[in-house]
């Protein structure tokens with residue numbers, strides 16, 4: 001099993017345990033009772049020439065612990081003040097050291113949309129995301145079949161959220177398009193090998209119609225990376241590690257943005 005499959009399996013177990021404590025029916029009810037409409041994720045990505053989705057992430061399978069100190073609320077506030085279009089918050093606990101409560105607290109504190117970054121493998125997680133105040137969930141093509149992609153995308157929309165559908169290859173972009181993804185992200189990191197290639201987004205950008213916001217994810221470090229992505233029609237970038245390691249996140253965002261947008 002590659003790492004992506006391992007995480008997906010572990011996530012299924014995690015959700016089974018949660019369901020025993022709080023059933024799917026109860027979770028659905030809790031989601032439906034949260035009538036607060038989160039700000040629109042897709043709209044937020046259309047607000048500027050090149051939008052930033054800034055990630056709150058303590059650790060990752062490829063890098064281990066990235067931020068020993070992890071004042072997640074301060075980090076989220078700093079991202080918002082620096083002009084982030086949206087925040088991505090990890091909730092996966094074992095490889096990324098995420099927590100549901102990080103997302104819950106961040107979403108209640110900031111005015112910009114928050115993406116629940118997790119390995120969605122069950123509709124239960126979509127109800128949870130809604131209940132927690134997320135504006136969007138991640139659907140990874142590599143761990144979902146076509147039926148799930150479609151059904152989870154629909155449920156997400158019914159609950160007033162958006163799905164960021166993540167692809168890594170031509171075939172997966174085709175699948176995302178077929179599933180009527182509202183927002184498509186291309187991961188520059190191969191979650192099977194951890195190899196990073198920003199060229200992956202550039203290659204796959206051409207397959208996605210202009211009306212669908214296109215997000216380039218992972219491994220973005222320099223204003224040079226940003227320029228190349230921008231020139232090739234990227235609408236938004238999703239940046240984690242580079243920002244998490246920067247002592248002054250506002251300055252880092254300014255530097256990355258350079259002369260763009």
Ligand SMILES: O=P(O)(O)OC[C@@H](O)[C@@H](O)c1c[nH]c2ccccc12
Pocket residue numbers: 055057117118119166187217218219220238239240241242
């Ligand atoms: O820290 P980076 O290299 O800037 O990457 C951020 C984000 O793209 C990455 O965390 C990510 C992309 N797809 C994922 C799926 C699950 C968990 C995490 C991810």
